Amino acid sequence: MEKIMMMASGFAMKDVSSSIPHAELLGVLVTIISVSIALAYHYSKTKPKRCIDPEKFQEFKLVKKTAVSHNVARFRFALPTAKSVLGLPVGNHIVCRGKDAEGQEVTKPYTPITLDSDFGHFELVVKMYPHGRMSHHFREMHEGDSLAVKGPTGRFVYKPGQVRAFGMIAGGSGITPMFQVTRAILENPKDKTNLSLIYANTTFQDILLKEELDGFARKFPSRFNVYYVLSQPPAEGWNGGVGRITKDMIRSYCPAPASDIQVLRCGPSGMNKAMAAHLNELGYTADMQFKF
Numbered sequence: 001m002e003k004i005m006m007m008a009s010g011f012a013m014k015d016v017s018s019s020i021p022h023a024e025l026l027g028v029l030v031t032i033i034s035v036s037i038a039l040a041y042h043y044s045k046t047k048p049k050r051c052i053d054p055e056k057f058q059e060f061k062l063v064k065k066t067a068v069s070h071n072v073a074r075f076r077f078a079l080p081t082a083k084s085v086l087g088l089p090v091g092n093h094i095v096c097r098g099k100d101a102e103g104q105e106v107t108k109p110y111t112p113i114t115l116d117s118d119f120g121h122f123e124l125v126v127k128m129y130p131h132g133r134m135s136h137h138f139r140e141m142h143e144g145d146s147l148a149v150k151g152p153t154g155r156f157v158y159k160p161g162q163v164r165a166f167g168m169i170a171g172g173s174g175i176t177p178m179f180q181v182t183r184a185i186l187e188n189p190k191d192k193t194n195l196s197l198i199y200a201n202t203t204f205q206d207i208l209l210k211e212e213l214d215g216f217a218r219k220f221p222s223r224f225n226v227y228y229v230l231s232q233p234p235a236e237g238w239n240g241g242v243g244r245i246t247k248d249m250i251r252s253y254c255p256a257p258a259s260d261i262q263v264l265r266c267g268p269s270g271m272n273k274a275m276a277a278h279l280n281e282l283g284y285t286a287d288m289q290f291k292f
């Protein structure tokens with residue numbers, strides 16, 4: 001009986017002593033939950049808000065227009081606050097609406113060269129063709145004017161590590177999606193994807209974002225390389241490719257066909273068709289190719 005009494009009192013002692021840690025644990029849990037709720041609230045209040053809508057055009061003010069060449073300009077548009085981000089997944093683009101020379105409405109896709117790590121503004125590099133309908137709208141835009149934009153849109157969304165290496169083939173203003181993906185990869189220290197770009201233009205002056213691309217090649221020599229191709233190269237001192245992009249250039253500069261690589265391309269329709277034919281002949285399957 002005495003033994004039973006001792007055992008019972010032992011249990012009672014254990015119950016009391018274990019109830020104290022339970023109470024403490026509860027207190028800690030309540031604190032953690034309260035802090036989490038407060039942090040989540042704070043995060044939702046301070047998290048940069050997406051500024052574009054896929055269904056509805058919104059107006060963004062042009063705050064800076066900088067001529068890059070005779071037919072290319074860089075356009076900086078303000079977002080609603082200094083902390084706002086556009087809200088564009090890497091690899092997607094926006095749709096811009098304007099008026100052509102006849103006053104008819106026109107909409108065309110453009111890829112910002114800025115990312116959601118850039119706050120308060122977004123930038124477009126636009127090539128304006130002499131008879132281009134949307135080109136007319138951009139040519140006529142002045143600082144202080146607004147541009148109607150909706151998005152995001154597009155079939156390509158980059159996720160870090162989705163491939164081991166990208167080959168990229170761009171022509172003229174087709175560089176902008178490549179530039180966006182390249183920036184996102186190289187500015188993410190955790191992303192180890194390799195990039196090889198072949199970039200075709202007519203003349204040396206037509207090469208867009210050259211300073212930035214060369215900067216990437218200098219900073220990341222083992223991960224990013226760019227091979228420029230010109231159909232009308234300078235008379236002297238040109239050591240890039242000449243003419244059109246050939247199968248041999250793709251073989252030399254792009255990653256070889258493999259299940260963990262992809263070749264992205266963007267350019268005028270004639271070039272896109274020619275590149276698709278080259279890539280098919282070199283053994284790149286449909287899964288290994290993507291056209292923006």
Ligand SMILES: Cc1cc2nc3c(=O)[nH]c(=O)nc-3n(C[C@H](O)[C@H](O)[C@H](O)COP(=O)(O)OP(=O)(O)OC[C@H]3O[C@@H](n4cnc5c(N)ncnc54)[C@H](O)[C@@H]3O)c2cc1C
Pocket residue numbers: 093106108109110111112124125126127128129130131132133134135136172173174176177267268269292
């Ligand atoms: C996903 C995507 C992203 C894009 N991003 C950008 C971007 O960031 N910056 C940019 O400048 N453009 C970009 N473009 C191209 C852009 O959408 C327009 O096609 C381009 O601005 C011409 O439109 P436009 O209405 O002025 O010309 P249009 O009225 O369609 O064409 C008129 C004439 O212009 C010439 N032309 C038009 N497009 C080309 C071309 N690509 N190559 C050669 N000649 C041409 C042709 O002579 C054509 O007959 C992108 C296209 C796509 C599909």
